[in-house]
Amino acid sequence: MKKILVDLITAVFLIITGCVVLALPIMGIKNVKIxxxxxxxxxxxxxxxxFILTFKDKDLEGLFTAIxxxxxxxxxxxxDFKAVPLNLAMTLFVWISFMSLIxxxxxxxxxxxxxxxxxxxxxxxxxxxxxxxLSVINLYYESEVQILTLGFFFFIHGIxxxxxxxxxxxxxxx
Numbered sequence: 001m002k003k004i005l006v007d008l009i010t011a012v013f014l015i016i017t018g019c020v021v022l023a024l025p026i027m028g029i030k031n032v033k034i035x036x037x038x039x040x041x042x043x044x045x046x047x048x049x050x051f052i053l054t055f056k057d058k059d060l061e062g063l064f065t066a067i068x069x070x071x072x073x074x075x076x077x078x079x080d081f082k083a084v085p086l087n088l089a090m091t092l093f094v095w096i097s098f099m100s101l102i103x104x105x106x107x108x109x110x111x112x113x114x115x116x117x118x119x120x121x122x123x124x125x126x127x128x129x130x131x132x133x134l135s136v137i138n139l140y141y142e143s144e145v146q147i148l149t150l151g152f153f154f155f156i157h158g159i160x161x162x163x164x165x166x167x168x169x170x171x172x173x174x
Contacts, residue, residue: 003054004172007165010050010062011158017042018155025144032088032146033081037073039154040095044069061106068098088146089139092153096132100125117167124160131156 021039029035044066051062072095081088103125110118135153139146 001172003057003059004165004169006050006053008162008169010046011162011165013046014043014158014161015155016158017046018151018153018158020151021154022148022151024151025147030143030147032143032150033076033079035147036081036088036091036150037076039150040069040073040076043154044073061102064102064105065099068095068102071098085140085146089136092132092139092150093136096129096136100129100132103128117164117171120167121164124163128157128160131160 017039021035024035047062047065047069049062051060051066054062072091075094076091079087079091103121107118107121107125110121131153135149138149141149
């Protein structure tokens, strides 16, 4: 039950992060690189906290997500987004690729234990990849639109992360 609650709180924080990113252009914040770095840092911290709180359950998804976020932060620091908008798209694509592999590992974990939730996780993985690819394709506009695109992507990712703990909770109550 503790793991489900921690996963639920983590997903809610990810949704809130997406909502805050959506509000940034209204507040006049237009630096895409700083916004992307902060969001990745928040994702890394939130998921590392999730890993620490659920360490006894031997769930490494939070740790792997934090590592993927740190690797992407390092790539972002050494990349110029203003000169070539393609760099932002490629950096986000790298993060999406890492996250897809992490989610696929979690699907394999559920499948090995013959839990039916693996099918739901596969559907959310497909939706995550599709929303990520659509976001990557639409990152060629001015900075306000790029920030809004990132906000929608991270908001959708938070919602997709919410599906797993809610489903586990409902299955546990059954």
